[in-house]
Amino acid sequence: MNIGQALKRRREARGDTLEEVAYRADTDASNLSRIERGMQQPSVLLLQNLAKALGTSVSEIYRELEAGSRILELDEPLAADLAKMQRHFRHLKPADRVLVLEFTQMIKRRSKQQTSQ
Template identity: 90%
Template sequence: MNIGQALKRRREARGDTLEEVAYRADTDASNLSRIERGMQQPSVLLLQNLARALGTSVSEIYRELEAGSRVLEVDEVLAADLARMQRHFRNLAPTDRTLVMEFTQLLKRRARQS
């Protein structure tokens, strides 16, 4: 796996489009596409911007590369769902976050009983 593939996996796991990530990273979608396909290497500054746009750090991306993609070895559908939930969770008020956590604990107990 190369840096572009790692970026693409993170982008897809979050459910983001090329355009969304490129905009947040202050580049264009065609540039990001070339990077993801391994046709171009990002500059250090662009890599930092891309990591930030993906809600991670450059060191986390390199850790993923070194670990042979263990960071995202979870089922891809689950990873994408978790990323979407995380984005929604961030926008909730603290009391609503508590409710979500309590609800997930209730679901977990229910699953164990089944």
């Protein structure tokens, strides 16, 4: 995964369009598209503007990039599923997030029980 892919993943998770993020970052959509496709690297200033437009920091994008790279090395389908879940999870109310986490823990316990039988 590269910085452009991390930016795209963050943008899509927020439900923002290329145009919306580009406008807030003071660039154009075609420039952002080239960055997301890995055809161009953003300058430090543009990366800071993009992070701000995405409601995050440059360091958080790099943390996500590093974590995503580790996940991708382990399991490509898992990374895709996690990205989908993140997009949905972001829009849940805090109480519903707790329910989702409890549900996944319950499934994990059930799965362990089934494998031990």
